[in-house]
Amino acid sequence: MKLKTKIHLSSTLLMLVILILANTGIYFLFGKMSNTTEYKQLLSRSKELMAALSEIDQEEEVRIVLRAYVPANGAIRIIDASGEATVSTESVESLAKFHPSPKPDEKYAIGEYEGVEALTISVPIIWPSGEVVTLEMTQLLTDVAANLKILKYVLVGVTILAMIPIILSSMTLGRLLTQPIEKLLAAMSESRREGTYEKINTFAKGKDELAEMERSYNDMMERLEENYMHQEQFVSDASHELKTPLTVIESYARLLKRQGYDNRAVAEEATNAILTESVRMKEMIAQMLELAKSHQERTYEIMPLHLPNVLHAVVPPLRQTFRRDIQIETDGEVIVETDEKHLRQLLFILLDNARKYSDREIKTGVRNGAEGAEIYVTDYGRGIPKEHLPNLFNRFYRVETDRNRKTGGTGLGLAIAKEIADSLGVHLQVESIEGLGTTFRIVFPTRKGEDEA
Numbered sequence: 001m002k003l004k005t006k007i008h009l010s011s012t013l014l015m016l017v018i019l020i021l022a023n024t025g026i027y028f029l030f031g032k033m034s035n036t037t038e039y040k041q042l043l044s045r046s047k048e049l050m051a052a053l054s055e056i057d058q059e060e061e062v063r064i065v066l067r068a069y070v071p072a073n074g075a076i077r078i079i080d081a082s083g084e085a086t087v088s089t090e091s092v093e094s095l096a097k098f099h100p101s102p103k104p105d106e107k108y109a110i111g112e113y114e115g116v117e118a119l120t121i122s123v124p125i126i127w128p129s130g131e132v133v134t135l136e137m138t139q140l141l142t143d144v145a146a147n148l149k150i151l152k153y154v155l156v157g158v159t160i161l162a163m164i165p166i167i168l169s170s171m172t173l174g175r176l177l178t179q180p181i182e183k184l185l186a187a188m189s190e191s192r193r194e195g196t197y198e199k200i201n202t203f204a205k206g207k208d209e210l211a212e213m214e215r216s217y218n219d220m221m222e223r224l225e226e227n228y229m230h231q232e233q234f235v236s237d238a239s240h241e242l243k244t245p246l247t248v249i250e251s252y253a254r255l256l257k258r259q260g261y262d263n264r265a266v267a268e269e270a271t272n273a274i275l276t277e278s279v280r281m282k283e284m285i286a287q288m289l290e291l292a293k294s295h296q297e298r299t300y301e302i303m304p305l306h307l308p309n310v311l312h313a314v315v316p317p318l319r320q321t322f323r324r325d326i327q328i329e330t331d332g333e334v335i336v337e338t339d340e341k342h343l344r345q346l347l348f349i350l351l352d353n354a355r356k357y358s359d360r361e362i363k364t365g366v367r368n369g370a371e372g373a374e375i376y377v378t379d380y381g382r383g384i385p386k387e388h389l390p391n392l393f394n395r396f397y398r399v400e401t402d403r404n405r406k407t408g409g410t411g412l413g414l415a416i417a418k419e420i421a422d423s424l425g426v427h428l429q430v431e432s433i434e435g436l437g438t439t440f441r442i443v444f445p446t447r448k449g450e451d452e453a
Contacts, residue, residue, distance in 0.1 A: 007174035015166045023155040030151055034144040039108045042121045042137050050125045062087055073140040078133050117141040180214050197225035245277040300339040307334045307366040314347050324355050329365030334373045336444045342420050349417040350440045354379035372446035378439040384432040393418040
């Protein structure tokens with residue numbers, strides 16, 4: 001059974017049961033209230049009768065008074081101390097012989113006379129002779145039965161009429177609840193059949209669970225598609241970029257096998273080329289893995305950082321490792337909020353890039369610029385032609401292929417730097433003049449709160 005049918009049947013049956021229980025309660029409550037009303041009317045009539053009997057001295061006049069107070073469709077009986085009916089009168093034939101007496105703890109008694117319920121009350125009175133007797137008054141509940149019958153028809157009619165909008169609303173509810181699920185199933189089936197990442201065409205702007213489910217599914221499919229594209233890109237990049245060094249290694253290995261054992265110069269050339277390409281391939285694989293990892297969820301520890309201190313912690317080890325002159329310039333106390341580990345990684349990439357493409361000193365520093373606090377890295381190399389700047393952060397993009405091979409560049413370092421900068425919420429900018437050098441800037445945008453302060 002489909003979910004829509006289950007919702008429709010369950011909600012309809014539930015409302016039907018609720019209506020039946022409510023109407024049954026109304027029916028019996030109305031009957032109880034009607035009996036109470038009849039009881040109060042008989043009790044009031046009995047008090048009037050007692051007042052009338054108190055003014056009579058002759059027992060002969062009692063029957064006349066009793067007939068005056070006998071209820072319509074009812075009867076009156078006088079019961080003496082022995083329990084015998086001494087006097088009785090009735091407006092319905094043989095009703096006086098029907099006498100269900102109330103129990104001591106009951107206000108009235110209900111019995112059935114010829115298929116019709118009858119209500120009887122019993123009250124003590126003083127007989128004209130001074131004897132204490134019992135007055136029993138009985139009333140057929142004909143009007144009550146008629147009213148209950150009409151009420152039953154009304155309640156049945158109301159139930160039938162009420163079920164029409166209930167059925168329609170349950171159908172609407174079922175459609176409302178299952179429509180997003182049907183769209184989700186259709187999108188999933190389409191994705192499985194076509195091998196694509198189909199999304200739900202929805203304009204849901206609500207904040208309920210159904211709208212949230214649609215948005216979450218679309219977000220999930222976007223992330224799956226993005227991860228798949230990254231995987232495809234990684235495989236494509238790896239197969240393309242590793243093909244060249246592997247080809248070089250294979251060629252020199254074959255050369256070494258053919259004549260390297262007899263020719264020392266050829267052997268040295270082959271082993272140097274194999275070693276160089278192996279190191280380059282190792283570096284490339286490490287950078288490609290880092291770039292693939294950069295698309296995963298990163299964890300950050302945002303804290304206030306003193307940027308000059310960060311530079312003084314990053315630069316000295318690089319000076320020692322690369323044996324290059326890296327100068328530090330600072331502009332007072334510059335503090336920003338960011339993640340220190342990822343910022344250090346970003347600085348290392350930029351400084352490593354600067355030492356690869358320049359032979360002179362490298363300058364790095366901190367200053368307060370027009371757009372906010374910034375760290376800059378300047379080299380005095382050959383510079384980058386203006387037309388290459390827009391593509392500089394693309395993966396595997398090389399300005400000069402031969403020069404990149406000479407320096408060991410893979411075209412991935414700046415792409416990784418851009419990924420890190422975007423994840424930190426900072427701007428990575430580049431300025432370059434051919435023949436003079438290149439400057440990379442890490443700009444920390446000033447927040448509104450800091451401007452106001």
